[in-house]
Amino acid sequence: MSKLQLIIKREYLTRVRKKSFIIGTLLAPVGLLVYFLVIVGLTKYESGGEINVVVQDEAGVVGIIPDEKGVRYIPSGGRTLEQLKEAVTEGQYDGVLRIPKLASLKQNDLTIFYYSDKKMAPEKREFIERRIANKVRDYKIDSLHLDRASLEYLDTDVSIDPEKITEKGEDESKYTIGVGLVIGGIMAFIMFFMVMMYGQMVMRSVMEEKTNRIVEVMMSSVRPFQLMLGKIIGAGAVGLTQVVAWIVLSGAVMFVVPLLVDVDPQAMQAPVAAGQPQIDPEMAQGEAFRVFSELGKQNWTLLVGSFVIFFLGGYFIYSSMFAAIGSAMGDDYGEGQALVLPVTIPIILAFYIVAFVGIRNPDSGLMVFASMFPLFSPIVMPFRMAFSPPMWQIILSLVLTIGAAFFFVWMAGRIYRVGILLYGKKVSFKEIGKWLFY
């Protein structure tokens, strides 16, 4: 085994065997599982149990309402409001719902009254309001002698379907953007997370070696560059292991959840959706089909292939900078914060560009620039990839990223080589700059 391989092996194994790594890797998907179970449980939970409401319909609009969603509607049966209130006090009903007369059919605003000493749950209140509003609407339609079927035609669902003019452009649908946003967003987030977490891991590890003085022993056996590179590659491999483990375990969780609880797809939606017209199952199937066909339309070979290269490029760029900073720092982490900030800022900036600009317009000038600039491109370009940017931009960005990765690793090596053996000195950026030319 070469020295570099030995270093990578050690860096990888010592981390992967750590309890904290194993726990973190296993716990995240378990956390996800718990989260889903809680969400499902909460949506299935109905507040307050059943209530009995006696309806005094002065307007004569509602007729008979079937019991629904924990609310039982009881007709007043000709009793006066006072009699009904008394019945409520005696405990026969939970409350009286009085619907006053409509002033005219033009009235757009109707206040109905609920008499009770008990509070009504907001969920039920909203539900009753919507139910009565529907009833009033039906009443108005009948009173105005409107044709219900014709009214249905009034609602039109409008969506823009982008079509290319020339042949080389590919056909897009309204799903392209949504699917692109999700894929791009996930990729950008993974990049951001990995670079931040594992880049800083490299930095801490370099600092640790420097402070516990093992580095002097190491330096008499291996080149500083070998040690730095081995560390970066080793930690990166740990990161990949974790991401792959999470993807596999999360997939398993997604598969297990529906088996554990009987998930009603409708129940997953917020309660607001209740009472609204149900989505036609056939249409829902069409929806899923179109999302899948959109997923199928993505050039996955290109997407995954370039993602891997951008990932490696971005990881090498940032982790080498973190390694260089770690070598320049003493044992005082607080003091070194000033050095860390300039490295973390571009990562965060790249993430913000995606989050605030990319989502609104993935092809804007700023996005094109950011996807070329090597400090941003590893996070920004994978996001844009989902929107099929021009090929020349992808290639240029890849070339720039790879070139920058080599440059940054080389530069970090120069800094590391000097910094790692330097003790008891507070280091400025000017000083670090000088090391490049030692």
Added chain:
Amino acid sequence: MILSIQNVTKRYDKHVAVDHVTFDVPKGSVFGLLGPNGAGKTSLIRMITTITGPDEGEIRLDGEKLNDRTPEQIGYMPEERGLYKKMKVGEHLMYLAQLKGLTEKNARKEIDTWFEKFGITDWWNKKVEELSKGMQQKIQFITTVVHKPKLLILDEPFSGLDPINTTLIKDEIRALNEAGTSIIFSTHRMEQVEEMCEHIVLINRGKNVLFGEVNTIKNEFKQNLYRIETPDTLPADFGDKFQIMPTSNGYITVQLDNEHQSGELLRYLVQQNIHVTRFQEILPTFNEIFIRRVEETQN
């Protein structure tokens, strides 16, 4: 020569850490690399161990210019020691031994031999952080010698060791030396230099200020001082004939112009019928030589 340093210079920024230093380390010798703090010893050692390279001059190990294989032929124990605290002792030793070019099999064999020698065969699965400081030093020593280096460089090897472990390590160093390993000692402890070293080089402010065999240097630096012990009182004119040095220990110390004058002094004492219980030439200690030479070159 196991090591030959020719006109080596190392600069950091504007500071000259090593300034045209030249010396040789004879094969199979125990060699002292001496100098006050900040003299440039560590800079020099770092160049020998190929951690850094010289700006000028040339270093040869066993006749060969330093190259990629040099680290495998050198064992270096820095003054500031360290091990990976979370690693198991056995794995740690395997790792460092393999980095020094041993195969897995050979590394295992060598480590087992050392474990047996030190009676620590049950340490393999212990974590480094579980060991006491003295125990860690033993491990550190094994990491330095496990690959059977031609040249051993030890920077303050006994600092932090108790007398028992000091003796243990000292014996191992002697055994290695007898088996043919050349050893460079870097230390401030002059009694250790006198005890162990055959040759020395003294570095001050980056320059080589003294180099040679220990006994030769001692003779060079002697000031023709003689100590006389006698129960009798010396004659009144003794002070006119010979220069008496002030001493605090009650003995009479005389400084002569040259060593041939010692006969004259003895003859005088005999003529005066002085009862001499002891007559001895005082050779300078290395401590004195060290301080004198450093002070001389400081100006």
